[in-house]
Amino acid sequence: MGKKQVRVGLLGLGTVGGGVYKTLLKNRETILTRTGCEVEVVNILVRDREKERGFDVDAKRLTLEPENLLKDETIDIYIEVIGGIHPTKEIIEQALRSKRHVITANKELMAKHGADLLRLAQENEVHLLFEASVAGGIPVIHMLQGYLTANRVHEICGILNGTSNYILSEMSKTGKSFSEVLAEAQALGYAEADPTSDVEGFDAAYKLAILTNLAYDACVDIATIDRQGISQLTGADLALAERMGYAIKLIGNAKEQAGALQLSVRPHLLPDAHPLARVNDVFNAVTLRADVVGDLTLIGRGAGEFPTASAVIEDLTALLTQRENIRRPNWERAMNHRCTEQDAGAFYLAWSASQEQERPLCEALVGEVKRAGGHVARYESLADAERLHQAWLIGGVTEAQVNRLVENVSQIAAEHLSALVLHVDGEIEPGVEWESEASGYEKSARYA
């Protein structure tokens, strides 16, 4: 049977683009054997034709003009690894309108404009594939879109951003501050010069929106995602959570309840036994909870040259072998949004205070928690030269109640308390009461 020639237009030759280009060369035999196709990258859009790239690429194939790729009617498939919204969105739209398939790694674009782009692809009877937009090489989009068919996914829980996961892992390992570890991450190339998207949870929110849309045939409004980044966490929080038997991870979570969606990207305390608790460094992971199979967890590298290139190239091979059977996402369902502030749960509450305030603050807090009908399951503290970092595990209250009791304690203490409130996953034993006598403080207080 004859080989089929497939011509690819590559938009972008940065980290991921370079990985795609190199892999298409290196694994060409494997791709030919398994797909019957010879894939050639015929033209590449770059910003700098002279840039030193560290690998051989024919300069004649490099162009600064998107039009040079878009006008080439011999191109079958475009791979977009530039990122950003403009002019990337317009380039992709033009490609789809000209009835060519597009493979993208662009999470922000798919999160904000994916529904429209997918509709445009369908109208033009071509495919828009985007495995590489979420969790690097981990085929979670393939799981939701291609594999799970009889299963109904009712919850998604994931570590979706490698930069913030690396930072939290290092803070936990070394006890260093967020700022210190961020600077080290930037020096290593694990964090951007402007790290906001990664550390404030925007990147993870885009990815959560994409997964949620796939799982529920929905069209999520990013603004409804309860988003809290990691920049307010301190080395003390990581250490105290660990003492309590928990890891702190930036978790993207989507759950359907009573026909409405609750979506959040926030740091959570995960108990040691949680499948995501030990997913460290730049690894990502997603747990899908479905009605027949139960919990399925996938772990892998969430970013980087070759993991992300893998996702792009496996989208390509799927296009070459399964084109007619690729299920078209249907991101149409307007779903009600559900706020979780009034849900009873377990929370980690922490603040920094002067050491003399330890006992009065503990007494005030325990009193407020009891008045709210909850219970304090644990108290730990860590002192440095000047301040005391105090942390409690509180059960049987809502987040709204926790926020209120922080205000009440601030008033009692006549001191503004800048409190950190995090969800705790799993059960906190209701019978474990923390003793508020002086001996309790002496037992718990530790010195750094």
Added chain:
Amino acid sequence: MGKKQVRVGLLGLGTVGGGVYKTLLKNRETILTRTGCEVEVVNILVRDREKERGFDVDAKRLTLEPENLLKDETIDIYIEVIGGIHPTKEIIEQALRSKRHVITANKELMAKHGADLLRLAQENEVHLLFEASVAGGIPVIHMLQGYLTANRVHEICGILNGTSNYILSEMSKTGKSFSEVLAEAQALGYAEADPTSDVEGFDAAYKLAILTNLAYDACVDIATIDRQGISQLTGADLALAERMGYAIKLIGNAKEQAGALQLSVRPHLLPDAHPLARVNDVFNAVTLRADVVGDLTLIGRGAGEFPTASAVIEDLTALLTQRENIRRPNWERAMNHRCTEQDAGAFYLAWSASQEQERPLCEALVGEVKRAGGHVARYESLADAERLHQAWLIGGVTEAQVNRLVENVSQIAAEHLSALVLHVDGEIEPGVEWESEASGYEKSARYA
């Protein structure tokens, strides 16, 4: 677009068969929406028509005769969840020859006869699907057969048997003996009356063979799998490994090296950071190591009614939506087998001795290890009323050398030592030398 009627013949109505039957009913709308097919189970092969099953099933659909299903030409797809080799193999062959698709959960059959059955399916232009034969609901076969196309898998590492994983987790948690935990597992229904297949690694070996065949287009001879079960492990081993910073798991491992395959199902020590180290209880997990994506780990329930039913039913939906594009496995390649006895590595060595023998045995062992060019990185011991369980981490030696030095130490000690030798994954720091002075013994010895 009209619905398509699909008629299924179900062979078996035990745990998994019941799960398949119930799920096809419960999720019928989802299946119809996503596949355009109405799936009906028209006839079910059982061993006992009167048996109380705990769910409603039309008695008219139950039959004791395989022929009643096989002769029914209106059946499109057979689902085999009986297990065993005979007469299951003959039933499946007859179904394939009559040009009907077969979906099976039968690991032993696929491991021993899969190549022949797949060839028969191909000759008859139908499909034989077997996701449910390995790791329950975890779609590892789909990963290897359906998703990873440009990637070349070069290593497989997995916890493939839930019974033995449950037993090891319980031994680790409680300190109880293997026999005690096995009895509890049997009472809970997690282990069979005859547990041999699970605890001696046969079940995991079948599953490893299937995954290996898929990853390498090979046809593995089960007899070449280096197989060692968990029945020789003691509560002391689990405890001492944990002290050393390791979990003990029954690991199925396939790796290609120098064009030859090395295959094993054996208990390994996994360092705490290993992705499989904390996969506990009845959970299974597989790490695939591929050249583009790197390490991909999948974790889920490896057995049970609904997880396994999920795998069967997702094979069914794939058949209904992707029939022409399902890649046919090619289990043809005769690969050389490679023995690892001469590979340098790190090992856990343990035996039980009388307490007075502690020092002489330690000195003898350290001497033998040094003579073999290796080093002792760690020593731990656990005493009970009568004996001392001694355990070492040894690096820079081969397994053949470890076995020889055990013989030599036995001679020196004039006592037969029944030694346990396990691979240790990861590096053992070569610089960490254990001191063999008396103080070393006092530091390390612990009393149960």
